[in-house]
Amino acid sequence: MESPKSHLAVSELNFSLFQRPLHPELFTIYARRHVKTERYEATIWATGGSHVVSLSEGDIHLTELISTPGQLLPKRGLIERFQFRGQRSHKCTLSRGLSYMTDFQVEKMSPNLYRQSHYDLERFAKNRGMFIPFPDLAISGLEPFSYIDFEARRDELHIHAFHAFPDQVTIIKTQSLFDLH
Numbered sequence: 001m002e003s004p005k006s007h008l009a010v011s012e013l014n015f016s017l018f019q020r021p022l023h024p025e026l027f028t029i030y031a032r033r034h035v036k037t038e039r040y041e042a043t044i045w046a047t048g049g050s051h052v053v054s055l056s057e058g059d060i061h062l063t064e065l066i067s068t069p070g071q072l073l074p075k076r077g078l079i080e081r082f083q084f085r086g087q088r089s090h091k092c093t094l095s096r097g098l099s100y101m102t103d104f105q106v107e108k109m110s111p112n113l114y115r116q117s118h119y120d121l122e123r124f125a126k127n128r129g130m131f132i133p134f135p136d137l138a139i140s141g142l143e144p145f146s147y148i149d150f151e152a153r154r155d156e157l158h159i160h161a162f163h164a165f166p167d168q169v170t171i172i173k174t175q176s177l178f179d180l181h
Contacts, residue, residue: 010106010170013050013084017102018063019094020077021054031130035152039180042157046132046146049163053150055178060098064176066163084172102176114142114169121147121162129160142166155180 031046040057050066087105125131129149151158157178
């Protein structure tokens with residue numbers, strides 16, 4: 001399994017939203033979870049400083065992902081794509097009542113706050129979510145990591161993701177809601 005790309009400018013990462021599932025062979029998957037409720041199924045992949053979340057209800061599909069520049073992705077089904085710069089919110093409503101909302105922020109930190117965030121999220125992950133560290137890519141004692149937490153409700157899927165980049169002492173935080181009401 002290849003290591004995630006290091007020394008990648010956070011502003012080069014792309015956030016994309018597709019109205020279709022994406023094939024796992026497009027990604028290096030470090031951890032995965034499958035969620036099934038009475039209304040929907042979802043897959044969550046930690047893909048090394050990034051993630052893919054796909055939700056399906058019958059023939060309705062919605063996939064959010066963070067990807068690196070040059071990542072081969074299909075054009076079919078693309079709803080939205082933008083780069084990570086500052087803070088942003090995005091909302092959309094699809095057919096038959098599926099709505100989606102995301103907020104993200106790019107947070108530049110001090111090395112001490114970065115270390116504390118790493119420690120807190122790793123500790124929190126012992127009870128829920130997925131924490132994926134990359135110790136081989138540490139810079140000045142700071143490790144890159146991803147933490148993805150999720151809460152599956154009957155009609156909603158909540159995702160909280162943190163992707164950390166030590167060379168920039170920066171964490172991308174995303175919060176997404178897939179809503180089937």
